[in-house]
Amino acid sequence: xAGVSQSPRYKVAKRGQxxxxxxxxxxxxxxxxxxxxxxxxxxxxLTYFQNEAQLDKSGLPSDRFFAERPEGSVSTLKxxxxxxxxxxxxxxxxxxxxxxxxxxxxxxRLTVL
Amino acid sequence: LxxxxxxxxxxxxxxxxxxxxxxxxxxxxxxxxxxxxxxPSQGPRFIIQGYKTKxxxxxxxxxxxxxxxxxxxxxxxxxxxxxxxxxxLVVTNTGGFKTIFGAGTxxxxxx
Numbered sequence: 358x359a360g361v362s363q364s365p366r367y368k369v370a371k372r373g374q375x376x377x378x379x380x381x382x383x384x385x386x387x388x389x390x391x392x393x394x395x396x397x398x399x400x401x402x403l404t405y406f407q408n409e410a411q412l413d414k415s416g417l418p419s420d421r422f423f424a425e426r427p428e429g430s431v432s433t434l435k436x437x438x439x440x441x442x443x444x445x446x447x448x449x450x451x452x453x454x455x456x457x458x459x460x461x462x463x464x465x466r467l468t469v470l
Numbered sequence: 471l472x473x474x475x476x477x478x479x480x481x482x483x484x485x486x487x488x489x490x491x492x493x494x495x496x497x498x499x500x501x502x503x504x505x506x507x508x509x510p511s512q513g514p515r516f517i518i519q520g521y522k523t524k525x526x527x528x529x530x531x532x533x534x535x536x537x538x539x540x541x542x543x544x545x546x547x548x549x550x551x552x553x554x555x556x557x558x559l560v561v562t563n564t565g566g567f568k569t570i571f572g573a574g575t576x577x578x579x580x581x
Contacts, residue, residue, distance in 0.1 A: 361513075392571075
Protein backbone atom coordinates (compact mmCIF):
# COMPACT_ATOMS: atom_id res chain seq x y z
CA UNK A 358 0.00 0.00 0.00
CA ALA A 359 0.91 3.66 0.06
CA GLY A 360 1.07 4.07 3.81
CA VAL A 361 3.98 4.60 6.17
CA SER A 362 6.12 1.53 6.56
CA GLN A 363 8.61 0.67 9.26
CA SER A 364 11.24 -2.01 9.53
CA PRO A 365 11.94 -4.19 11.25
CA ARG A 366 8.57 -4.76 12.92
CA TYR A 367 10.24 -6.49 15.85
CA LYS A 368 13.76 -6.17 17.13
CA VAL A 369 15.41 -7.93 20.04
CA ALA A 370 18.73 -6.53 21.14
CA LYS A 371 21.13 -7.40 23.87
CA ARG A 372 21.93 -4.61 26.28
CA GLY A 373 24.76 -2.53 24.87
CA GLN A 374 24.04 -3.27 21.22
CA UNK A 375 23.35 -0.56 18.67
CA UNK A 376 20.10 -0.69 16.70
CA UNK A 377 18.79 1.12 13.63
CA UNK A 378 15.09 1.51 12.93
CA UNK A 379 13.89 2.51 9.49
CA UNK A 380 10.88 4.57 8.43
CA UNK A 381 9.57 4.96 4.88
CA UNK A 382 7.08 7.85 4.89
CA UNK A 383 4.31 8.44 2.42
CA UNK A 384 5.76 9.77 -0.81
CA UNK A 385 5.64 13.56 -0.94
CA UNK A 386 5.14 14.04 2.77
CA UNK A 387 7.33 16.85 3.98
CA UNK A 388 7.06 16.26 7.71
CA UNK A 389 8.28 13.17 9.54
CA UNK A 390 7.99 12.38 13.22
CA UNK A 391 9.36 9.75 15.57
CA UNK A 392 7.59 8.73 18.77
CA UNK A 393 8.31 6.30 21.57
CA UNK A 394 5.40 4.45 23.11
CA UNK A 395 5.75 2.50 26.32
CA UNK A 396 3.23 -0.18 27.19
CA UNK A 397 -0.07 1.35 28.25
CA UNK A 398 1.04 4.90 27.54
CA UNK A 399 0.41 7.38 24.79
CA UNK A 400 3.10 8.04 22.18
CA UNK A 401 5.81 10.43 23.33
CA UNK A 402 7.37 12.79 20.83
CA LEU A 403 11.02 12.21 20.04
CA THR A 404 11.92 14.31 17.01
CA TYR A 405 10.55 16.07 13.94
CA PHE A 406 11.90 16.61 10.43
CA GLN A 407 10.77 18.98 7.74
CA ASN A 408 12.32 17.53 4.61
CA GLU A 409 15.92 16.78 5.59
CA ALA A 410 16.07 19.37 8.35
CA GLN A 411 15.67 18.16 11.90
CA LEU A 412 13.68 21.05 13.36
CA ASP A 413 13.01 19.63 16.81
CA LYS A 414 14.87 16.91 18.67
CA SER A 415 13.87 17.97 22.14
CA GLY A 416 12.18 14.63 22.87
CA LEU A 417 15.22 12.45 22.34
CA PRO A 418 15.85 10.99 25.82
CA SER A 419 19.65 10.93 25.66
CA ASP A 420 22.62 11.39 23.36
CA ARG A 421 22.42 7.67 22.62
CA PHE A 422 19.45 8.46 20.37
CA PHE A 423 20.12 9.86 16.93
CA ALA A 424 17.80 10.38 13.97
CA GLU A 425 18.48 11.35 10.39
CA ARG A 426 16.64 11.93 7.15
CA PRO A 427 19.46 12.78 4.74
CA GLU A 428 17.46 13.01 1.50
CA GLY A 429 14.19 14.19 2.93
CA SER A 430 12.39 10.88 2.56
CA VAL A 431 13.50 7.73 4.41
CA SER A 432 14.47 8.25 8.03
CA THR A 433 16.51 6.17 10.44
CA LEU A 434 16.36 6.26 14.21
CA LYS A 435 19.53 4.92 15.75
CA UNK A 436 19.94 3.94 19.36
CA UNK A 437 23.46 3.32 20.59
CA UNK A 438 24.38 1.12 23.53
CA UNK A 439 20.79 0.08 24.13
CA UNK A 440 19.50 -0.14 27.68
CA UNK A 441 16.53 -2.05 29.05
CA UNK A 442 14.59 1.17 29.50
CA UNK A 443 14.75 1.68 25.73
CA UNK A 444 12.32 -1.22 25.30
CA UNK A 445 9.22 0.27 23.70
CA UNK A 446 7.37 0.61 20.42
CA UNK A 447 8.92 3.21 18.15
CA UNK A 448 6.39 4.87 15.89
CA UNK A 449 7.06 6.90 12.79
CA UNK A 450 4.52 9.27 11.26
CA UNK A 451 4.49 11.55 8.25
CA UNK A 452 2.32 14.41 7.10
CA UNK A 453 2.01 16.73 4.14
CA UNK A 454 3.22 19.62 6.20
CA UNK A 455 3.35 21.23 9.58
CA UNK A 456 0.06 20.91 11.41
CA UNK A 457 -1.50 18.50 8.96
CA UNK A 458 -2.85 15.24 10.32
CA UNK A 459 -0.21 12.58 10.71
CA UNK A 460 -0.20 9.13 9.15
CA UNK A 461 1.41 6.56 11.40
CA UNK A 462 3.31 3.42 10.59
CA UNK A 463 2.75 0.15 12.45
CA UNK A 464 5.75 0.72 14.70
CA UNK A 465 8.86 -1.24 15.59
CA ARG A 466 8.70 -3.12 18.87
CA LEU A 467 12.16 -3.02 20.45
CA THR A 468 12.97 -5.38 23.28
CA VAL A 469 16.29 -4.97 25.03
CA LEU A 470 17.37 -7.96 27.07
CA LEU B 471 1.28 23.26 23.49
CA UNK B 472 -1.98 23.14 25.41
CA UNK B 473 -2.26 20.19 27.77
CA UNK B 474 -5.33 18.00 27.39
CA UNK B 475 -7.32 16.07 29.98
CA UNK B 476 -9.66 13.23 29.12
CA UNK B 477 -11.20 10.29 31.02
CA UNK B 478 -8.94 7.29 31.47
CA UNK B 479 -11.56 4.76 30.36
CA UNK B 480 -15.17 4.41 29.28
CA UNK B 481 -17.51 1.47 28.78
CA UNK B 482 -20.33 1.26 26.27
CA UNK B 483 -22.57 -1.26 24.52
CA UNK B 484 -22.94 -1.97 20.86
CA UNK B 485 -25.32 0.39 19.09
CA UNK B 486 -24.97 3.19 21.62
CA UNK B 487 -23.64 6.67 20.94
CA UNK B 488 -20.40 7.40 22.77
CA UNK B 489 -19.25 10.89 23.69
CA UNK B 490 -15.69 11.44 24.91
CA UNK B 491 -14.97 14.90 26.28
CA UNK B 492 -11.52 16.46 26.38
CA UNK B 493 -10.51 19.57 28.32
CA UNK B 494 -7.91 21.95 26.92
CA UNK B 495 -8.19 25.08 29.04
CA UNK B 496 -4.98 26.68 27.74
CA UNK B 497 -5.77 26.38 24.06
CA UNK B 498 -4.37 29.29 22.03
CA UNK B 499 -5.91 31.18 19.13
CA UNK B 500 -3.87 29.34 16.49
CA UNK B 501 -4.44 25.88 17.97
CA UNK B 502 -6.83 23.33 16.59
CA UNK B 503 -8.14 20.06 17.98
CA UNK B 504 -7.38 16.63 16.59
CA UNK B 505 -8.50 13.15 17.64
CA UNK B 506 -6.72 9.89 16.93
CA UNK B 507 -7.74 6.26 17.43
CA UNK B 508 -5.31 3.48 18.27
CA UNK B 509 -5.85 -0.27 18.21
CA PRO B 510 -3.44 -2.67 19.92
CA SER B 511 -0.24 -3.28 17.96
CA GLN B 512 -1.04 -0.50 15.49
CA GLY B 513 -0.04 3.11 15.10
CA PRO B 514 -2.61 5.82 15.86
CA ARG B 515 -5.08 6.66 13.11
CA PHE B 516 -6.47 10.13 12.45
CA ILE B 517 -10.20 10.43 13.13
CA ILE B 518 -11.21 14.06 12.94
CA GLN B 519 -9.95 17.59 13.33
CA GLY B 520 -11.65 20.89 14.02
CA TYR B 521 -11.19 24.49 15.07
CA LYS B 522 -14.63 25.55 16.28
CA THR B 523 -18.33 24.64 16.26
CA LYS B 524 -19.06 21.24 14.74
CA UNK B 525 -17.24 19.01 12.31
CA UNK B 526 -18.64 15.76 10.97
CA UNK B 527 -17.16 13.06 8.78
CA UNK B 528 -18.10 9.50 7.95
CA UNK B 529 -16.65 8.21 11.21
CA UNK B 530 -17.40 10.75 13.93
CA UNK B 531 -18.50 14.21 14.91
CA UNK B 532 -16.51 16.77 16.84
CA UNK B 533 -18.25 19.41 18.92
CA UNK B 534 -16.29 22.47 20.05
CA UNK B 535 -18.00 25.17 22.14
CA UNK B 536 -17.40 28.86 21.56
CA UNK B 537 -14.70 29.18 24.24
CA UNK B 538 -12.84 26.19 22.73
CA UNK B 539 -11.69 25.08 26.18
CA UNK B 540 -13.14 21.63 25.63
CA UNK B 541 -14.20 19.38 22.80
CA UNK B 542 -16.36 16.28 22.52
CA UNK B 543 -15.79 13.39 20.15
CA UNK B 544 -19.05 11.67 19.30
CA UNK B 545 -19.08 8.14 17.90
CA UNK B 546 -22.54 7.14 16.64
CA UNK B 547 -23.77 3.58 17.14
CA UNK B 548 -20.49 2.01 18.25
CA UNK B 549 -19.62 -1.58 17.46
CA UNK B 550 -17.22 -4.02 19.09
CA UNK B 551 -14.56 -2.96 16.59
CA UNK B 552 -14.58 0.57 18.04
CA UNK B 553 -12.87 -0.75 21.17
CA UNK B 554 -9.63 1.23 21.14
CA UNK B 555 -7.76 4.09 22.77
CA UNK B 556 -8.83 7.58 21.71
CA UNK B 557 -6.42 10.49 21.97
CA UNK B 558 -7.32 14.16 22.04
CA LEU B 559 -4.57 16.51 20.90
CA VAL B 560 -4.22 20.24 20.55
CA VAL B 561 -1.96 21.13 17.66
CA THR B 562 -0.34 24.45 16.88
CA ASN B 563 0.57 25.14 13.27
CA THR B 564 3.51 27.48 13.50
CA GLY B 565 5.77 25.76 10.98
CA GLY B 566 7.78 23.98 13.62
CA PHE B 567 5.98 22.01 16.28
CA LYS B 568 5.65 18.79 18.14
CA THR B 569 2.53 16.80 18.80
CA ILE B 570 1.80 15.98 22.43
CA PHE B 571 -0.26 12.87 23.13
CA GLY B 572 -1.79 12.29 26.54
CA ALA B 573 -2.65 8.91 28.00
CA GLY B 574 -5.87 8.71 25.99
CA THR B 575 -9.28 7.26 26.78
CA UNK B 576 -9.67 3.50 26.63
CA UNK B 577 -13.10 2.74 25.22
CA UNK B 578 -14.49 -0.76 25.81
CA UNK B 579 -17.51 -1.68 23.72
CA UNK B 580 -19.45 -4.66 25.02
CA UNK B 581 -21.91 -6.89 23.20
